[in-house]
Amino acid sequence: xxxxxxxxxxxxxxxxxxxxxxxxxxxxxxxxxxxxxxxxxxxxxxxxxxxxxxxxxxxxxxxxxxxxxxxxxxxxxxxxxxxxxxxxxxxxxxxxxxxxxxxxxxxxxxxxxxxxxxxxxxxxxxxxxxxxxxxxxxxxxxxxxxxxxxxxxxxxxxxxxxxxxxxxxxxxxxxxxxxxxxxxxxxxxxxxxxxxxxxxxxxxxxxxxxxxxxxxxxxxxxxxxxxxxxxxxxxxxxx
Amino acid sequence: xxxxxxxxxxxxxxxxxxxxxxxxxxxxxxxxxxxxxxxxxxxxxxxxxxxxxxxxxxxxxxxxxxxxxxxxxxxxxxxxxxxxxxxxxxxxxxxxxxxxxxxxxxxxxxxxxxxxxxxxxxxxxxxxxxxxxxxxxxxxxxxxxxxxxxxxxxxxxxxxxxxxxxxxxxxxxxxxxxxxxxxxxxxxxxxxxxxxxxxxxxxxxxxxxxxxxxxxxxxxxxxxxxxxxxxxxxxxxxx
Numbered sequence: 001x002x003x004x005x006x007x008x009x010x011x012x013x014x015x016x017x018x019x020x021x022x023x024x025x026x027x028x029x030x031x032x033x034x035x036x037x038x039x040x041x042x043x044x045x046x047x048x049x050x051x052x053x054x055x056x057x058x059x060x061x062x063x064x065x066x067x068x069x070x071x072x073x074x075x076x077x078x079x080x081x082x083x084x085x086x087x088x089x090x091x092x093x094x095x096x097x098x099x100x101x102x103x104x105x106x107x108x109x110x111x112x113x114x115x116x117x118x119x120x121x122x123x124x125x126x127x128x129x130x131x132x133x134x135x136x137x138x139x140x141x142x143x144x145x146x147x148x149x150x151x152x153x154x155x156x157x158x159x160x161x162x163x164x165x166x167x168x169x170x171x172x173x174x175x176x177x178x179x180x181x182x183x184x185x186x187x188x189x190x191x192x193x194x195x196x197x198x199x200x201x202x203x204x205x206x207x208x209x210x211x212x213x214x215x216x217x218x219x220x221x222x223x224x225x226x227x228x229x230x231x232x233x234x235x236x237x238x239x
Numbered sequence: 240x241x242x243x244x245x246x247x248x249x250x251x252x253x254x255x256x257x258x259x260x261x262x263x264x265x266x267x268x269x270x271x272x273x274x275x276x277x278x279x280x281x282x283x284x285x286x287x288x289x290x291x292x293x294x295x296x297x298x299x300x301x302x303x304x305x306x307x308x309x310x311x312x313x314x315x316x317x318x319x320x321x322x323x324x325x326x327x328x329x330x331x332x333x334x335x336x337x338x339x340x341x342x343x344x345x346x347x348x349x350x351x352x353x354x355x356x357x358x359x360x361x362x363x364x365x366x367x368x369x370x371x372x373x374x375x376x377x378x379x380x381x382x383x384x385x386x387x388x389x390x391x392x393x394x395x396x397x398x399x400x401x402x403x404x405x406x407x408x409x410x411x412x413x414x415x416x417x418x419x420x421x422x423x424x425x426x427x428x429x430x431x432x433x434x435x436x437x438x439x440x441x442x443x444x445x446x447x448x449x450x451x452x453x454x455x456x457x458x459x460x461x462x463x464x465x466x467x468x469x470x471x472x473x474x475x476x477x478x
Contacts, residue, residue, distance in 0.1 A: 160435075166419055166422075166423065166429065166430075166431070167423065173416040173419060174416075177412040177413075177416070180405055180412060180433065180435070183405075183435055184405065184406070184435065188435065189435060189436065189459070190405065190435035190436075191405075191432065191433065191434055191435060191463065192405070192432070192433040192435075193430065193431070193432050193433075194419065194430065194431040194432075194433075195430055196399075196419070196422055196423065196427065196428060196429035196430055196431075197428065197429075220428070224430065224470075224474075227470050228467070228470075231463075231466050231467075231470070235463075
């Protein structure tokens with residue numbers, strides 16, 4: 001396993017990135033973008049990038065906030081996220097700049113790209129899909145599903161898998177239903193997996209630290225959703 | 240692969256069964272009950288029993304109607320199904336009689352039993368779970384999810400996986416939500432996978448023959464849901 005940190009520029013700002021790949025493999029291979037939650041490019045997304053490398057992909061975790069900012073409290077994070085989401089075009093451009101880093105990686109087969117994200121990162125990968133980015137598939141783990149600019153009919157190239165907690169108060173059943181309706185109307189190849197008992201942030205082993213009600217790690221849902229992602233990408237990158 | 244047809248008696252009636260297992264394996268192994276849709280114990284459930292045997296399980300497809308009855312039209316099937324569903328206790332006893340056939344099979348480890356079902360069979364495996372049957376897991380493929388007698392808190396032993404079509408007009412989003420609420424209230428280990436684009440009967444290659452609007456085969460959803468079932472049983476039988 002080889003890992004590397006680097007930085008790139010977009011719109012006058014510097015963004016961090018962390019890439020992992022198996023250096024014993026030869027030839028170009030699928031690449032998967034990893035997008036962090038509210039807490040920035042910390043250990044959790046980096047660990048996922050390494051796990052993607054173990055699956056034979058190039059895993060590239062990017063920094064959405066710029067300058068590798070890692071909020072220490074919700075009060076630090078939420079205003080930034082609110083502003084990002086409110087400006088879809090600049091949000092999507094920022095995401096595409098990260099995706100370009102992946103597509104241009106020397107080990108990556110740029111015709112087979114994927115993206116996964118957690119909470120804010122889940123929102124982000126759906127934004128890439130809605131924007132028609134050239135992705136084989138995206139997996140949203142416990143991300144909000146409401147759209148600022150809904151997907152357009154025929155405009156989504158990526159297959160979409162949403163993994164959401166059946167006990168996630170931030171993403172209630174009604175939001176899941178509305179998302180499914182959005183996907184139907186846009187003719188997307190979509191799947192939604194609901195994991196009973198799991199609250200928001202169910203994949204994040206550090207989730208309980210924040211002490212936020214309704215936010216907790218859920219080992220079974222974490223394992224099951226990762227397994228679902230594996231099968232999803234195996235299909236998406238084969239087709 | 241060895242397959243065998245046999246009959247058993249329950250409540251004064253004769254029921255057919257079809258069992259498949261890999262005769263090159265030795266020792267007891269998990270057994271999975273297979274329950275047919277509205278059309279009775281025909282080729283579709285038998286083929287699934289054989290596929291379960293290929294996975295290393297004993298697959299046992301049972302006849303829910305008695306005397307191996309295979310309806311030829313909805314008008315033949317629906318009254319029988321309505322009567323069965325309206326009498327939960329006798330319905331559940333009939334299902335348990337089928338499950339006993341599996342538990343008593345010489346190759347089956349009776350501590351590791353599962354059940355899968357399609358449409359009516361999906362309803363049936365949920366009835367077994369709601370009844371507290373001693374099952375490691377059940378998988379409902381495009382079955383109705385509404386409960387005549389809802390699951391009781393702590394009363395469900397089986398892990399539950401529901402695979403439902405995102406375009407299934409017979410199992411709309413609201414029914415899925417109500418089911419999820421039932422599962423939450425009963426403290427079940429549950430998962431729901433929704434497959435976009437799939438209508439009712441999406442696993443049945445013969446579904447389109449009936450010419451019923453909203454009922455059709457969906458190859459992707461069939462494959463994806465079977466893969467989900469494989470992972471589900473791998474976990475359920477290991478734990």
